[in-house]
Amino acid sequence: MVYKTDSEKLKELSLDEKNNLLQLIQKQRMEYSGHLEIDIQKIIKEKDDKIHELTVKLRQMKQNDSKKNLQAEPESSPNKVSDLEFSKDQLAKEHELLRKRYEQLINREKSTKDEIRDLKAQLMKKPSTMRTDKSTRIIKEQLQKKIAMLENEAEQLKKTVAEQVSIIETHRVQAADNFDKWKKMKHWQQVAEKLKNKLKEKDVELEKLQQISAGYRVLIERLEREKHNLEQRNRSLKGNNVTLESARDAELLRVENMRLQAELEGLRSRLEMQQNHSGALGAAMMQEKLEAQERKIAILELASKGPSEIRAELERLQISNSNIQKTNLRLEAENLDLQLDLEKASKEVPYLRQQIEHLQSYVNALQSENSEKHAQPTTQVIPTRDEIKKNSELERTVFMLKKVVEKLQAENKRLMNGKRPLSDRVASAGKLKRENDKLKDQCGQYAEKICRLEQDLLHVKSSKSVSFCTKSESDKVAALYDELSKVKEQLQSKTTLLDKVKVLLHRAATKEKMLLEEISLLKGQMQTEGGTVAEVSEGDRLEMNMYQAINNALDTVLGKDQTSMIFGEDVGFGGVFRCTVGLRDKYGKQRVFNTPLCEQGIIGFGIGAAVMGKTAIAEIQFADYIFPAFDQIVNEAAKYRYRSGGEFDCGKLTIRAPCGAVGHGGLYHSQSPEAYFAHTPGLKVVVPRGPIKAKGLLLSCVRDPDPCLILEPKVLYRKAVEEVPVDDYQLPIGRADVLVEGSDVTLIGWGTQVHVLKEVAELAKNELNISCEVIDLVSILPWDLDTVCKSVKKTRRALVSHEAPLTCGFGAELTATIQEECFFHLEAPLARVTGFDTPFPHVYEPFYVPTKWRCFEAVKQMFEN
Structure with missing residues (x-):
């Protein structure tokens, strides 16, 4: 079978068939050109109408802008802004439609040109006899004319479309520029008004402070004059009373006796307070010490009555019985009890030293009086009843002080004999032993002083003669x-x-200095056109504790975001710590509601709501209960954006959880789980230290594009009180705060531990003359590497403290990074003061948490080494 080409097929056609084919092609071309002309005319007409309409709108807008001034009513501004935005969107849509229509016309033109090219090629392949045909030439000329006409129309259409596009683009750019200028002008007008109001308020406050300061200066001058007059009067009275020294000394002895009795009562009350405050273990230990001291006193009383064998046997039996009863208790808290006893002894030694110095001064006064009396001829008189009473009271006071010293000696003996050093604490045990020896020597010296004072008192009593x-x-x-x-x-x-x-x-x-600085800052901001916006607004402030600040932040979110919702266990009733009190009554049960006791379900529901575009705030009643929801937080919420390739996310999810020690929580209400979540990319974890931080960080977490976990130290809910701004404000996540600047050591903490470290800094400054820089890390994930390393490079020493256990706590990450980044700047090993690697105890909680004394001892060792 032989295939024929198109030219061969055309040659075989008859003349009539060729004419019919040409007529058919001409008819199709006419129909196509007619449709094309109709479409083009229709499009041009629509565009002309649209251009006319936009021109009229633009003219009206210019007329309105010329009539409008800066003091226009605020209600009209949003409407005009919305009209501009609407017209802008309409122009964009129309531009897109024109572009698509233009592309369609271009495609149709290309297809038409291709078809014409094919027909031309076919005509060129015809035999010469047919080309000479008159009808063929006429058809060809007509087709060429049509093609030329269509090409001209296509070029004109292209030019028209390009002109319309350029006009629309020019109008859009002008409208956008005008809108931006109006918006900037409105913004700076509002900023200027606010700054003017603040400046007026600061001026009024400065005038008040200046008046108060002037009044205080006058009052100080008057008080200094009165003080000078009283001192002169006191000196004159002292000069007149030199001859009356003996009677006054007797009165002073009576007053001193009463003071010593009051101090003894204070010691007893303080002992009772320590028993009640230190829990079951502390009460048992103190009761045991009291019983031991009573047994010692009984033995000393028997010393003057029975033989030495009976005394030794009785003492041995009592000690063995006491040791059998106390063995289990001592073995459980050996090291911790030793530290507590040493702290108590170190606190009581200065007090006893002061008492002994007072007694010694009064005995010296009595000796001088006695020597004066011996120098004059004396007559034996019978002492009065008051003098006998005073002497007996002095004897009882000396006897009581002697018993106190004996108790201290017995306690030191018990600490030395009953406590054995642990194998893993050899260094600390040796240090404690040396301190015990030192205290023992001091107590022996005090005992000798009391014996001498007792002898002097007896001598004065035997030789004293009173003149009437x-x-x-x-x-x-x-x-x-x-x-x-x-x-x-x-x-x-x-x-x-x-x-x-x-x-x-x-x-x-x-305060006056601070106000002057603020006024100068405000004036500088008013002089410049731009400026930075403060993180915390300086508007109205109210005194709030931490749970009230959190409640205020949640109220702000619910009021401004209609898609927001708060849910959790007992949230509708106000929550365990009253952070959501009153919100359900204000915003309804559909937005503030309780959930079943299922943490996994709470977080799962929050993830689903956040994915659907809702602002979800989930509350876990205690951070200890968050672990059933660990999979939802770590494997679902944190990885949602990554798993979907950026198509979906649950960044509108915020999780609140109270954490940390509270004083009586035990192992299920006291944990600090921040280190578990610090291993999870995709999460953000923050810990506030007070009300201002709590509100600002909570609002930042709610509006952050990633799921956030805010751990709230529950012990600070009511203890921390600050002046919190009422307005809406946000604080940055991932930036640490330098609370106290120093030059010798950097103390790093977060949450409750920040307040402990501030006390440590003050204690180190007063006791050791060490300047400490205190940093609140604020954000666990991400954490502020630059601020921490900059501080450590300056101070060359660092201490990290947190309530969580030592092993794999977040302090390990901090110290490892500091060691890597600041190795050549360090002058001492890095220190960590944390909780112990045990479950959180109930009875031993005061010994478990990193107190200021443990942190102070670590700072001291850094400089001793």
Whole structure:
């Protein structure tokens, strides 16, 4: 079979068939050109109408803009802005439709040209006899004319479309520029008004402070004059009372005796408070110590009555019985009890030293009085009843002090004999042993001093002779003594008042300085056209604790975001810590509601709501209960965006969880789980230290594009109180705060531990003259590497403290990074003061948490080494 080409087929056709074919082609071309002309005319007409309509709108807008000024009503501005935006969107849509229509016309033109080209080729292949045909030439000429006409029309259409597109683009750019200019002008007008109002308020406050400061200065001058007068009067009274020294000494002895009795009662009350405060273990230990001291006293009383064998046997039996009863308790808390006892002993030694110095001074006064009496001829008189009573009271006081020293000696003996050093604490045990030896020596010295004082008192008692004074002289002495005491009281009260006024004046001067700085800053902002926006607004503030600040932040979110919802266990009733109280009544049960007791379901529901575009705030009642939802948080919420390739996310999910020690929570209400979630990319974890941070961080977490976990230290819910801004504000996530600047060591913490480290910094400054820099990490994930490393490079030492256990706590990540980044700057090993690697205990909680004393000891060791 032979296939024929198109040219061969055309040659075989008859003349009539060829004419019919040409007529058919011409008819199709006419229909196509007619349709094309109709479509083009229709499009051109529509575009002309649209151009006319847009021109009219633009003219109207220009007329309205020329009439409008800066003081226009605020209601019209949003409407015009919305009209501009609507017209902008319409122009964009129309531009897109024109572009698509233009592409369709171009495609149709290309197909037509291809078809014409094929027909031309076919005509060129015809035989010469047919080309000479008149009808063929006429058809060809007509087709060429049509083609030329179509090409001209296509070119004109292209030019028209290009002109329309350029006009629309010009109008769109002009409208956008005008809108941006109006928006900027409105913004800076509002900023200027706010700054003017703030400047007026600061000026008024500055005037008030200046008036208060002037009043305080006058008051200080008056008090200083009164103090000077009282001091002169006191000196004159002292000069008049030199001859009345003996009667006054007797009165002073009586007052001193009463003071010592009051101090003894204070010691007993403090002992009872320690028993009640330190829990079951502390009460048992203190009761045991009291019983041991009572047994020692009984043995000492028997020492003067029975033989030595009976005393030794009785003491041995009592000690063995006591040791059998106490063995289990001592073995459980050996190391912790030793530290507590040493702290108590170190606190009581200065107090006993002060008592001994007081007694020694009074004994010296009695000796001087006795020597004066011996120098004069004396007569033996019978002492009065008051003198006998005073002597007996002094004897009892000395005896009580002696018993206190004996108790301390017995306690030190028990600590030395009953406590054995642990194998893993050899260094600390040796140090504690040396401290015990030192305390033992001090107690022995105090015992010797008391013995000497007792002998001096007996000597004074045996050799003292009292000379009787007349009734008038005794009355005069009493009156002078009363007047002197009144003057002393007045002087003391005036001195106290003067100190208070000085403190107030210092505070007023500090506040005045701060206000002047703020005023200068505001003036500088008003002079410049731009400026940075403060992180925390300086508007109205209210005194709030931490749970009230969180409630205020949640109220702000619910009021501004209609898609927001809060849910969790007992959330509708206000929550365990009252953070959501009143929100359900204000916003309804559909947005604030309770959930079943299922943490996995709470977080799963929150993920689903966030994926659907809702702002979901889930509350876990305690951070200890968050572990059933661990899979939902770590494998679903954190990885949602990554798993979907960026198509979906649950960034509108925020999880709140109270955490940390509270004083009586035990192992299921005291944990700090921040380290578990710090291993998870895709999450953000923050821990606030107070009300201002709690509100700002919570609002930032709610509006952050990633799922966030905010761990709230529950012990601070009611303890931390600050002046919190009422307005809406946000604080940055991932930036640490330097709370106290220093030069010798960097202390790093977060949450509750920040307040402990601030106390440590003050203690180290007062006791060791060490300047500490305190950093609140604020954000666990991500954490501020630059701020921490910059501080450590400056101080060359670092200490990290947190309540969570030591092993794999987040402090390990901090110290490892510091060691890597700041190795050549360090002058001492890095220190970590944390909880222990045990479940969180209930009875031993005071020993488990990293207290300021443990942190202070770590700082001290860094500088000793």
